[in-house]
Amino acid sequence: MTEKQKKQLCKILVAAIICIPAIIISMPEWAKLILYLIGYLVVGLEILKKAVKNIKNGQVFDENFLMSIATIGAFLLGEYLEGIAVMLFYQIGELFQSYAVNQSRKSISDLMDIRPDSAVVLRDSQEEVVDPEEVMVGEIIVVRPGEKVPLDGIVIEGSSTLDTAALTGESVPRTVVSGETIISGCINLTGILKIRVEKEFEESTVAKILDLVENASSQKAKVENFITRFARYYTPVVVMAAAVLAVIPPLFLPNYPFADWIYRALTFLVISCPCALVISIPLSFFGGIGAASKYGVLVKGSNYLELLSNAEFAVFDKTGTLTEGSFRVSEIVPEGMKQEDLLGIAAYAEAYSNHPISQSILEAYGRPIDKEQIHEMNEIVGRGVWANVGEIEVYAGNAKLMQDIGVVYPKEVPVGTIVHIAVDHVYAGYLLIADIIKSDAKKAIEDLKKVGVKKTVMLTGDTDAIGRKVAEKLNMDEVYTQLLPADKVARIESLLERKSQNGYLVFVGDGINDAPVLARADVGVAMGGLGCDAAIEAADVVIMTDEPSKLAGMIKIARKTVKICRQNIVFALGVKAVILVLGAFGIADMWAAVFGDVGVAVLAILNSMRTLYMKNKE
Amino acid sequence: MKKVFKVEDLDCAHCAAKLEDALNHVSGVNKATVNFLSQKITLDVEDGKLDDIVKAMVSTAKKIEPDCTILV
Numbered sequence: 001m002t003e004k005q006k007k008q009l010c011k012i013l014v015a016a017i018i019c020i021p022a023i024i025i026s027m028p029e030w031a032k033l034i035l036y037l038i039g040y041l042v043v044g045l046e047i048l049k050k051a052v053k054n055i056k057n058g059q060v061f062d063e064n065f066l067m068s069i070a071t072i073g074a075f076l077l078g079e080y081l082e083g084i085a086v087m088l089f090y091q092i093g094e095l096f097q098s099y100a101v102n103q104s105r106k107s108i109s110d111l112m113d114i115r116p117d118s119a120v121v122l123r124d125s126q127e128e129v130v131d132p133e134e135v136m137v138g139e140i141i142v143v144r145p146g147e148k149v150p151l152d153g154i155v156i157e158g159s160s161t162l163d164t165a166a167l168t169g170e171s172v173p174r175t176v177v178s179g180e181t182i183i184s185g186c187i188n189l190t191g192i193l194k195i196r197v198e199k200e201f202e203e204s205t206v207a208k209i210l211d212l213v214e215n216a217s218s219q220k221a222k223v224e225n226f227i228t229r230f231a232r233y234y235t236p237v238v239v240m241a242a243a244v245l246a247v248i249p250p251l252f253l254p255n256y257p258f259a260d261w262i263y264r265a266l267t268f269l270v271i272s273c274p275c276a277l278v279i280s281i282p283l284s285f286f287g288g289i290g291a292a293s294k295y296g297v298l299v300k301g302s303n304y305l306e307l308l309s310n311a312e313f314a315v316f317d318k319t320g321t322l323t324e325g326s327f328r329v330s331e332i333v334p335e336g337m338k339q340e341d342l343l344g345i346a347a348y349a350e351a352y353s354n355h356p357i358s359q360s361i362l363e364a365y366g367r368p369i370d371k372e373q374i375h376e377m378n379e380i381v382g383r384g385v386w387a388n389v390g391e392i393e394v395y396a397g398n399a400k401l402m403q404d405i406g407v408v409y410p411k412e413v414p415v416g417t418i419v420h421i422a423v424d425h426v427y428a429g430y431l432l433i434a435d436i437i438k439s440d441a442k443k444a445i446e447d448l449k450k451v452g453v454k455k456t457v458m459l460t461g462d463t464d465a466i467g468r469k470v471a472e473k474l475n476m477d478e479v480y481t482q483l484l485p486a487d488k489v490a491r492i493e494s495l496l497e498r499k500s501q502n503g504y505l506v507f508v509g510d511g512i513n514d515a516p517v518l519a520r521a522d523v524g525v526a527m528g529g530l531g532c533d534a535a536i537e538a539a540d541v542v543i544m545t546d547e548p549s550k551l552a553g554m555i556k557i558a559r560k561t562v563k564i565c566r567q568n569i570v571f572a573l574g575v576k577a578v579i580l581v582l583g584a585f586g587i588a589d590m591w592a593a594v595f596g597d598v599g600v601a602v603l604a605i606l607n608s609m610r611t612l613y614m615k616n617k618e
Numbered sequence: 619m620k621k622v623f624k625v626e627d628l629d630c631a632h633c634a635a636k637l638e639d640a641l642n643h644v645s646g647v648n649k650a651t652v653n654f655l656s657q658k659i660t661l662d663v664e665d666g667k668l669d670d671i672v673k674a675m676v677s678t679a680k681k682i683e684p685d686c687t688i689l690v
Contacts, residue, residue: 004627050684057681063632098629105655215653215660228635279631279654286655 001099008095012088015043019084036080044071044087061235063273070269074590077259077266082590086270093598097279100605104283107290107612114166114185114206116150122194132184133201143193149186152204153195155179160191167209168544169296185209208536212298216289219301220282223565227281231274238580242268245584260586267583270593271576276601280568280608287611288561297554298542307523308541308558312503313495314453314551317488317517318460318470320510321527322444322548323435327356329364331414331432342429346421349387349394352377357417357433358385364431384419395422402427415465437470440549445474447552451559454503457495459488459517488517496522508543508551525551561611568604575600621668623659623675628652628686637682644674659688 001009021027022035044067051065059065067090074083119132122140132150135141140156143149149162159177164170164186173189176182182195184206201207220228246265250258285302292299299305319325334342347365350358351374362369376388383404384397395405396419402409407422409430416434420427438444445456457478460467467481480491496505507514507521510528515538518524526539528546536542543550579596582588588596628634634654641650641659649662663671672690679688 053684059636059682063630094629101631101655105657215651231632231635273632275630275632278635282631282655 002102005095005099005102008091011043011046012091012095015039015084015088018042019088023081033080036075036084040071040075040084040087043084043091044068047087047090061239061272063235063275066235066239066269066272070266070590073262073266073269077263079263079590086590086594089594089598090270093601096598096602097275097605100602100609101279101283104287104609104612114148115210116148116184116206119150120144120147132204135197135201137197137200139197141195141197143188143195145188145190145192147188149182149184149188149193149195150204150206151195151197151201152184152199153182153197155182155193156196157194158191160193161189162186163189167205167296169294169550170545209293209298212300212536213289213293216286216299216301219303221285221302221306221562221565223306223562223569224281224285224302227274227277227569231278234274235272238268238272241580242266242272263590264583264586267588267590267593268580270590271579271583271596273597276572276597276604277569279601280572280604281565283605284561284565284568284608284611287608288557288614290612291561291614292554292557295550295553295557296544297550297557298536298544299554300540300542304523304540305558305561307504308506308555309562310502310504311453311506311523311555312499313455313457313505314448315457315459315492315495315505315507315521316476316548317507317509317514318458318462318467319435321508322441322458322470322474323437325435325510327360327417327433328436329360329431330416330434330436332429333432334429335427337428342421343431345389345392345394345423345428346396346419346431348374348389349377349385349396349421352387353379353385355379357419360433361419361431392423393425395425396420415469434466437473438546438548440547442474444548444551445476447549448555451552451555453552453555459483459491461485461488485513485516488514489520492517492520496520506551508548514538557614560614564608564611568607571607572600572604619663619665619668621661621663623661624689625652625657625659625679626687626689628654628657628683630683633683633686637679637686640678640682641675644671644678646671646674650675 018035019039022032047064048068051062051068054062054064067087071083071087074086116132118129119135120127120142121130121135122142127142135151141151155176155178157178159175161173161175163173167185184204242265245268246262250256250261285305288305289299316322332339332343343365346361348369350361351369351371373390374387378386380386380397380401383401384395387394395401398418399409399420402420402422405422405425407425407427409420409427413430414432416432419431419433421429448456455478456476458467458471458476459480461483462481464481467479471479483491492505492507499505504522506523506525507517508525508527509518510526518526518538523541524539525541525543527543527548541554576596579588579592583593631654634652638650638652641647641652646664646667647661648664651660653660661671661675676688676690679686
């Protein structure tokens with residue numbers, strides 16, 4: 001608790017202690033009144049002062065003023081106990097509100113606890129502890145186990161494992177070795193690292209992420225705007241209604257006492273404060289954004305949570321999003337020899353080539369190449385390679401190469417890049433080189449269907465055959481292939497026309513060359529944002545890991561957040577409306593009104609705090 | 619240009635909304651956002667008028683929400 005909160009708590013306790021004797025001990029009315037008045041002033045003087053001050057500043061419909069009127073009115077009507085109770089509970093509610101908000105603010109900042117406090121920099125071969133903001137590009141920093149990496153850079157000495165959970169939600173540690181880039185915000189787990197700083201603190205990943213999350217709530221959701229607008233009218237309307245209720249009915253219903261109507265009007269004033277709503281809606285979104293960050297997804301604004309919750313079309317880029325974006329040997333089909341032998345022959349034949357396909361074969365082979373064995377090697381442009389390896393003559397390349405050398409090769413081959421191999425002019429089999437589909441891509445599409453996304457679409461610049469094959473494997477609804485970047489935008493536009501009024505289109509790309517598409521979609525999601533500034537800039541939502549399956553989880557978080565907001569709105573407005581109606585008929589008294597104000601606020605806040613603790617169930 | 623200020627003791631969300639509204643009406647302010655949860659005010663102001671605007675902001679805040687202090 002802060003000092004201010006403690007003080008407030010003291011006042012509440014003192015006021016309660018003063019008033020209790022007046023309630024339980026029988027004493028003359030005037031003595032009771034004195035005790036109540038003292039209690040009232042202890043707990044409410046501050047409110048009265050504020051009310052006066054605010055009226056001077058031209059703010060009439062201020063909650064302090066409303067509370068003052070309501071409680072003073074109750075006193076004048078002789079309802080001392082209710083007058084003080086309203087003030088007391090109002091203060092308790094305020095105290096709780098400020099406590100709860102502080103608490104959730106704290107838990108969100110804990111969640112985002114990636115800001116490094118200091119950096120150890122090497123200057124004149126002395127270690128100096130400085131503020132990360134003071135470190136310049138090119139300086140060397142030292143990070144020990146257990147410390148946060150304060151700035152982005154390149155490891156120049158040492159190797160270690162890194163905990164990236166705070167950034168990516170990923171629990172498996174990453175390894176870094178010297179020469180690799182390292183991102184601020186990770187926690188160094190095992191070894192001492194020396195890092196050459198590549199970016200100033202303001203430009204570093206940590207600063208960007210923090211800035212993004214902290215400012216996310218400035219992009220307001222529709223519900224939020226609705227509530228702010230609503231609050232602007234709600235209070236004046238209720239106050240006006242109270243005035244009417246106090247004046248009009250007594251004129252027409254002379255049998256009822258005037259005081260009775262005043263009392264009813266006062267109950268109106270007590271529930272006229274819209275605080276419960278105004279506070280709980282942004283709090284819910286803030287919590288939702290916090291929960292998303294914990295899940296490894298950055299959301300740039302509350303509005304995107306709202307849009308995601310109504311995702312209707314999910315459009316994916318293929319390469320780098322659903323697939324790894326790198327070529328690998330995915331099938332080995334030998335003819336008359338073992339798989340390993342064929343791979344070995346291919347690897348030796350391609351050992352001197354720099355072509356990406358050769359590299360992928362060498363990677364698949366994974367053993368050192370004894371270059372003594374390779375006597376001669378030639379690249380045949382547009383065809384493949386020819387090599388003399390050991391005792392044999394090898395041709396490795398595409399179908400055209402096989403035709404050229406007159407070797408019979410199978411025509412029925414899978415879709416992808418095929419490397420045929422002929423040994424001593426005899427066909428020996430082929431390797432299929434393909435871009436591997438990410439291990440969670442299938443689950444990503446399935447989960448999206450499960451959460452009710454109507455259509456999953458793939459856009460790719462790749463050939464028709466490969467595009468269709470991937471889409472078929474993943475069970476996607478539509479696929480558009482051989483698209484140039486401009487075609488992708490056009491596709492998105494035609495999809496946007498086909499979706500329903502209230503559904504939204506989410507586009508997921510790798511953020512590198514699809515910025516226009518990210519911008520055109522209702523929600524642009526970039527993947528693999530860790531260390532990729534372009535992605536963080538261009539997208540509305542950034543999945544920090546390379547997993548497309550997080551989209552479905554994110555939609556769930558968004559839905560839950562929006563649902564909690566709706567619950568709060570319905571609940572708070574519902575209770576207030578009921579109490580207003582009952583109050584007008586004289587059924588609900590001031591105690592009910594206090595519940596309608598403070599109780600509802602407390603419950604709405606507690607409800608909105610649930611967003612913070614959302615667990616994504618697998 | 620953009621400038622961010624920290625606020626202390628901004629206690630009520632409704633007041634934050636009122637403050638935001640008022641700051642958006644200060645001349646020279648293109649856009650003001652009061653972030654109640656991170657207790658920050660972000661001002662997007664016309665170049666060269668920052669000093670005047672900061673003064674105007676402080677006095678506006680005094681009127682709307684006398685409890686809070688803006689750390690300038």
